[in-house]
Amino acid sequence: MLELIDIHKHFGPVRANDGVTMRVEAGTIHGLLGENGAGKSTLMKVLAGFISADSGEILLGGEPLEVSNPKESVTAGIGLLHQDPLLCLPFSVLENFMLGRPESFVLDPDTARTELEDLAARFDFQFLADATARSLTVGERQQLEILRLLSLGVRVLILDEPTTAISATQRALLFATLRKLAEEGMTVIFVSHKLEEIDEICDTATVLRAGQVTGEVVLPVSSSELVSLMFGKAIIPEERTDVDLGEPVVDLRNITAIERLVRLQDVSLTARAGEVIGLAGLAGSGQQTMLKVCAGQRKPDAGTVVVHGEDVTRSSYNHHMGIGVHWLPADRLGEGLVEGLSVTEHFALAGDTPQGFVVDWAGAGEEAATKISHFSVKGTTESTPESLSGGNQQRLLLAMMPDHVELLLMEHPTRGLDIESAEWVWHQILERRNDGTAIVFSSADLDELLRYSDRILVFFAGRVLRELVAADADAEELGYLIGGKERE
Numbered sequence: 001m002l003e004l005i006d007i008h009k010h011f012g013p014v015r016a017n018d019g020v021t022m023r024v025e026a027g028t029i030h031g032l033l034g035e036n037g038a039g040k041s042t043l044m045k046v047l048a049g050f051i052s053a054d055s056g057e058i059l060l061g062g063e064p065l066e067v068s069n070p071k072e073s074v075t076a077g078i079g080l081l082h083q084d085p086l087l088c089l090p091f092s093v094l095e096n097f098m099l100g101r102p103e104s105f106v107l108d109p110d111t112a113r114t115e116l117e118d119l120a121a122r123f124d125f126q127f128l129a130d131a132t133a134r135s136l137t138v139g140e141r142q143q144l145e146i147l148r149l150l151s152l153g154v155r156v157l158i159l160d161e162p163t164t165a166i167s168a169t170q171r172a173l174l175f176a177t178l179r180k181l182a183e184e185g186m187t188v189i190f191v192s193h194k195l196e197e198i199d200e201i202c203d204t205a206t207v208l209r210a211g212q213v214t215g216e217v218v219l220p221v222s223s224s225e226l227v228s229l230m231f232g233k234a235i236i237p238e239e240r241t242d243v244d245l246g247e248p249v250v251d252l253r254n255i256t257a258i259e260r261l262v263r264l265q266d267v268s269l270t271a272r273a274g275e276v277i278g279l280a281g282l283a284g285s286g287q288q289t290m291l292k293v294c295a296g297q298r299k300p301d302a303g304t305v306v307v308h309g310e311d312v313t314r315s316s317y318n319h320h321m322g323i324g325v326h327w328l329p330a331d332r333l334g335e336g337l338v339e340g341l342s343v344t345e346h347f348a349l350a351g352d353t354p355q356g357f358v359v360d361w362a363g364a365g366e367e368a369a370t371k372i373s374h375f376s377v378k379g380t381t382e383s384t385p386e387s388l389s390g391g392n393q394q395r396l397l398l399a400m401m402p403d404h405v406e407l408l409l410m411e412h413p414t415r416g417l418d419i420e421s422a423e424w425v426w427h428q429i430l431e432r433r434n435d436g437t438a439i440v441f442s443s444a445d446l447d448e449l450l451r452y453s454d455r456i457l458v459f460f461a462g463r464v465l466r467e468l469v470a471a472d473a474d475a476e477e478l479g480y481l482i483g484g485k486e487r488e
Contacts, residue, residue: 001025002156002187007056009042011387012380016042017053018211024156024204029178029188031198031205031219035230035418036391037378039211040191044158048080049073060156074100079154083161083390083416085141089134096133097148119147123177137283139170146177156187161390163197164416167283167444175201193418195226231420238427240452246273249407249438250294250325255303257289263462264289267303271407271438276430278449278470279442280482281459287442290459291409294440295327296320307407324406330415332393337385343396344368344381350400371399376424391421398428408432410441414448426452446475460484 002024009017016039024030034040046053049067058065060076067073070080087096094109097116101107107115113129120126125143127136136144142162149157159178163171178188178201192198198205199220207215207229215229250271257264264286271277279287292298293305296317305313307323317327329335337346348364368381375395379388385396394417401408413429414422430452433439443449449456453470458481466481480486 001059001061002189003057003059004043004047005057005059007043007046007058008054009039009046009051010054014378014380015211017046017056020056020208020211020213022206022213022216024187024189026187027182027185028203029182029190029201031202032189032191032208033193033195033198033205033226033230034208035193036416036421037389038208038230040193040208041160041389043208044080044160044189044191047073048078048158050080071100074149074152074154075102077153077155078158079149079152079156080158080160081142081145081149081162083164085138085145087133087141087145089132091133092130093127093133093136093144094129096144097129097151100148100152115151116147119150123147123180124173137166137170139166139174142166142170142174143177155185156189157181158189158191160191161193161416162190163192163194193230193416195223195419198226199223227419230418238423240430242454243274243434245275245454246436248272249308250440251304251306252290252294253304253306255290255293255300255305257293257298257300257303259289259292259298262286262289264293264300265462267464269440269457269464271440273406273436273438274433276433276439276441276452276454278453278456279440279459280446280449280456280478281442282482283444285459286462287459288411291327291411291440291442294407295325295409297327324402324404326401326405326408328397328401328408328410328413330411332390332397333385336397337393339386340384342382342384343372343377343379346385346396346400347371375399375428390416391418394421394425398425405432405437408437408439408441410439412443413441414443414445422448446478449478450475458482 004020004022007017007020020043032040045051047058049070049072052068065076067076094113094116098107098112116129127140133141162174182188190202202219205217205219206213207226209230209232248270252267252269255264255267262284267290281287289298293300296312296315296319299314304311307325312320333339344365347368348359348361351364365381372379372381375398377395377399378392385393388396414425417425429439450470450473456468456470456473457464458466458468
């Protein structure tokens with residue numbers, strides 16, 4: 001039995017956890033459900049020793065547990081698998097597996113290799129021990145981190161939004177692994193905002209809203225009940241309306257670009273003002289490379305990029321931004337925001353180039369405060385992006401977008417967002433579309449592609465396998481094409 005009793009954690013005026021009590025039985029998979037910013041990750045970081053609670057108590061097996069850092073938490077048998085696994089990317093798979101051993105414990109590489117291979121075989125994980133962690137997919141990095149935590153003796157495994165960036169195949173393997181661990185008596189806490197996943201994998205669930213517990217349920221239950229507990233209201237999807245399309249904004253002609261293992265070959269695309277084009281395909285099929293070529297972040301090896309009649313094939317990313325091209329990356333902290341800088345400092349960076357060397361801090365602060373209010377960012381002008389939830393990071397990125405954008409390029413715009421946040425993000429995006437912005441986005445969510453796109457380009461092995469009219473397509477057909485097959 002794991003018990004968290006009356007946990008409080010405040011960050012200035014923000015009450016991330018406001019008296020949270022949760023009990024988890026051993027040998028079960030317990031869901032922790034809530035909207036972005038509900039306090040889920042904060043609560044789990046308290047349990048895993050990454051941050052300290054202001055007050056409250058943790059009991060493990062009925063005994064008080066006090067942890068002040070992750071090492072103490074792992075020693076006590078509690079391990080946290082972060083949404084972005086904490087690996088040393090230049091190190092090999094084997095070297096990462098050996099990290100975190102107690103100082104008194106010496107594990108030679110041969111013994112470690114045998115242990116790694118035995119554990120991997122037990123769960124049907126497949127990767128090479130001598131490959132670098134950088135070469136692994138996000139799903140494989142998760143698998144490696146699970147094996148490392150198991151080898152350290154963890155008996156309580158916490159997974160924070162584990163399906164955000166993994167494929168359907170890796171998701172199925174992850175779920176099979178968690179079920180096997182629970183059957184063996186481990187305690188698994190599955191943190192998510194995805195109702196269907198909580199319902200599929202969990203035995204019980206605790207629901208948080210605004211840092212407080214709104215309900216505890218035995219699964220399965222209806223989605224409407226979970227939505228009501230999460231948001232306090234029903235979420236009604238906004239109807240998408242069509243707009244008249246304008247002149248071509250971007251024209252890609254016979255683009256070829258080789259990037260590591262991805263070879264984008266002979267891809268052409270024209271997007272008109274007010275048009276929304278979705279890019280579908282498995283990870284590494286070429287969608288990201290094409291978006292980077294459009295944004296000026298990657299020069300093509302062959303072909304031409306034209307924006308509003310201007311050849312920008314060899315132009316810089318800065319030049320692309322100057323003519324109204326805006327890039328919204330999936331990696332919000334790695335590419336979109338700067339860790340350690342305040343929201344005010346982000347608006348100072350994103351604003352127009354100042355005259356001379358003096359930054360108008362007062363103006364940046366006023367703009368930050370105005371945008372925080374308008375975009376409902378749960379933070380302050382002094383908040384840093386790493387202190388914000390994924391949904392609030394996305395709101396901040398949208399708030400920093402220039403007033404006028406000709407071409408909006410987005411990679412997984414709602415990845416990791418709850419239902420309400422995803423609806424809000426697309427409302428903002430479609431407002432841009434209504435003003436004549438051409439939008440090109442990639443997504444792993446088939447329903448998102450079908451609902452918001454006018455056309456969908458399906459990528460497979462670096463080529464556009466098929467172009468679909470979204471209104472005439474369905475998820476089954478799209479699923480077959482993503483796998484490189486025609487529907488039977």
